[in-house]
Amino acid sequence: MANDEKKIWGIHTYDDALFLKGSVIAIGWSEMGNLSDIEANREAFKEKYAQVYPDTKKRSVSNAAGMLYRFLYEAQIGDYVVFPSKSNREVNIGVIEGEYVYDSSQQEYVQTRKVKWLKHLPRMAFSQGALYEIGSALTFFAVKNYADEFLAALDKNFKKNDSAEDEDESVGPTADDIIESTKDFILKELSRQLKGYDLEGFVADLLRAMGYRTIVSPKGGDSGIDITAYKDELPPRILVQVKSQDGDIKETTIQSLKGAMREGDYGLFVTLSNYTKNAQKYLDNTPIIRGINGTELVELILKYYEDLSEKYRKMIPLKKVFIPGAKEE
Known part of the structure; x- marks a missing residue:
């Protein structure tokens, strides 16, 4: 043979x-x-x-x-x-x-x-x-x-x-594969373990790791606002809405966040999925609201992972390692 x-x-x-x-x-x-x-x-x-x-x-x-x-x-x-x-x-x-x-x-x-x-x-x-x-x-x-x-x-x-x-030409693609596999793992674990209110708690902890003070709204009576965040003791406040749904976020959903904001507020919309074209266009035309999709959320998790609470680091176990990268020209 x-x-x-x-x-x-x-x-x-x-x-x-x-x-x-x-x-x-x-x-x-x-x-x-x-x-x-x-x-x-x-x-x-x-x-x-x-x-x-x-x-x-x-x-x-x-x-x-x-x-x-x-x-x-x-x-x-x-x-x-x-x-x-x-x-x-x-x-x-x-x-x-x-x-x-x-x-x-x-x-x-x-x-x-x-x-x-x-x-x-x-x-x-x-x-x-x-x-x-x-x-x-x-x-x-x-x-x-x-x-x-x-x-x-x-x-x-x-x-x-x-x-x-x-030079090993497979180094660059291999490193990229490892990175992409890690990102896929994080997003899958978030989707699997953090549904609804649980994801709100995680996003609040991530914002804390990024240097914000956060208040998670009580379940049920939040008027569309899941988290309120402050950079310091003074305004502005940041009103955060979190969605763990699988489908892309529509424009009307983001408009509901805009409706809950007062003058001087900023808005943050966080989703594990993505935004429809109309929703993305609305975000582009509304600079006081920032939209974060699943891919961007994973990037922030990787950046601030070591400052996350132990509870969430155990939930998404990652080990910091060095991997070979392609040499720059």
Whole structure:
């Protein structure tokens, strides 16, 4: 079978020694038992997973059951596997040599397949984009975008650091992917965890982190004003309306905020979604009201994240790291 007909799989583990010394790849979910006993279709795997782990959310059931099904039925003998080991920071490339085996002697990694390791290369031998792809959050996944790079590494003429002298062109796009993924995560968590009044409390805390004093209106009787904010002890006051709805904000909704404002007030409208064209035009023509959409809100969260209350930092857990960026011309 030609290389281009073989799939390339990525896999992660907490037990590097099991993989490297035992010449296997394996995944957990030991409570699922022998996967061969489950009917050979994805729906059956989902049903079984939901029975074994009843508290798992629907999307997580689909992801986990999909990985188990993929490991047993989609991965074929002759396919390649890429395993980044943490203990020695190497990228290990092998070929699957055996069918699925349920190994009850293992405590956790009971779902196994035999593999022959072909090469063990330092991470620096690969582009940043390739490393990012095999850094997937999934346990078992298909490698697609940088498959050719990993296949090239199997060539006998491959040099471990053959790209070290050249600038890695994947650095910029990879950094952008990481940033965009982080922004998507923040917006999804806001939408999932902070509906209605809960989002008002979060926006008030963000404004506090930005240096404003805030008063959250009592539930129910706010006349369209969710938060009142002041920069200092003196006017002007800023009247804030917050919407967690999925649809774009219409012009009439912003006009209701304008109607609640007195002379000298400023308005702030915050939404997780966006504004219709007419609403955006209204905002452009009404400079005393500032509109913040979901994308702009995420930018502010990233900027002031460290000053948010611990409650919200736990709700949206982020770790500050340095990532490589493309060099400026």
